[in-house]
Amino acid sequence: MKKFNITPTNKEFSKEIKHKINNKTKPLGSLGTLETIAEKLCLIQNTLTPKLNKPTMLVFAGDHGIVNNHPVSSCPQEVTPQMVINFLEGGAGINVFCKQHGFDLSVVDAGVNYDFEVHKELINAKIDYGTKDYSLEPAMTKEQCEKAFEVAGEIVTQKHKNGSNIISFGEMGIGNTSSASLLMSAITKLSIETCIGVGAGLTDKGLANKIEILTNVYKFHGVSENPLVNLQNFGGFEVAMMTGAMLKAAELKMTLIIDGFIATSSLLVAQAINKNVLDYCLFGHVSNEQGHIKMLNFLNATPILHLGLRLGEGTGAAIAYPIIQSAAIFINQMASFESAGVVNPAD
Known part of the structure; x- marks a missing residue:
């Protein structure tokens, strides 16, 4: 690696x-x-x-094998490619917020179980047609995980070369709150049941089923002290690519705006690999997915916004951007007591 x-x-x-x-x-x-x-x-x-140049949003999409055999999501797997097409047609929440705030948006096919037509905003980085069912075997191989990191790093490097110094990461993948919950428990050592939420809208019965399924998955694999092994066991290709992208962006000294529950699960893995990544992170918001506040507490992170969001896609990070802009503007443009000829009350 x-x-x-x-x-x-x-x-x-x-x-x-x-x-x-x-x-x-x-x-x-x-x-x-x-x-x-x-x-x-x-x-x-x-x-x-400080200056903010060419804000960039990368939305990584991937499918999860667990969905094919277990009811961990209220949505069928075909929603993943349908939403990717919606992104490419400009109709999703992340599209309108990126347009509003001047983000360069690219959608990355990290591993969707579908073949997309060529599109100027689509980056074809498909590792495979979805991960394996991690109730039976690891979600991905070591080689696939390494490839996800490599490709994500190349994508971020190109965005940096194009002049971007602030970047955020969104995701799309039916079943990815399950991966995030498993990774959260593995990294934070919190009990798996306290890490699991309703995702896209499970009923109480559906949530109970999800807890039972993921508890069995957790017992089947166990927890490794190596974060990459946990990522290989439980991750999605989009989750793995976000992890690699975050590490590369920090290496390039970019500012990272971290989105919600899924994106923060990638950051949990990233910081377990290299703690210094946290020096480059701002946290856009706290999600209504019940595990997210626990993730933020584990990271000692303060979210910028509390809006009750749980859409994913990078939406919370995009919405937080103008507040980050305001921070840069005031430190650069607001007068000092000396320049304004105003008495400093602290003197």
Whole structure:
């Protein structure tokens, strides 16, 4: 497996950043979370004048073999390619929010059980036609997992070469909340039943079935101290690609906006591989999927938005972007007490 050389941000620079923030024409701390975001942008870019260039959204899509044999989702597997086509036609939630906020959107076929026609916004990176049924065997081979990391890294590198320095990751894959729940339990060591939610809308009976099925899967594979083995056992190709993409983006010193439950499960694996990835992450929102807040607590992460979202696709990250923009704008453009000729009450 490729090693990622992720440099930790220079925490000693925080003192200089905070001095600039505290000398803006405002009471100390009065811009709240915006100040925290501005500080992080400065640390990531190692500058007092951070800039956000060409925001990028990569939506990874993949199918899950578990869905073919077990009722872990309220939706049939054919919804995955149908939604990918919806993305390509511009009709999904992520399309409208990316258009609103100026994101470059690409959809990545990581492993959908369908052959798509060529489209300018579709990246064909198919590893296979869905993962294996992990109630019977590992979801993917070591070689497939490594390939997912390699291809995702190449995609991110190209976006970076095109001028992007801020990136987010969405997903589509019927059954992927099951993968996320299993990975969450494996990484956080929380009990599997506390990690499982309703996904796309299971009934109480459906949720009970899902808990029973995934508990058996968890017992079948056990938990490895190697996060890559857990990813191979439980992951989807879209989940694996997001993990590799996050690690590569951090290596390239890009700012990562982390979306909801599925994306954060990829980050859990990524940070288990290299903790320094967290230095480059902002957390767009907290999802209504019940495990997400527990993931964020495990990561000691503060979400920007609390909107009750649970759509996935990267929507929470895209919606949070203008707040991140506001953080960059105030630290760059707001007057200081000295430049405005205003008495600093702290003096």
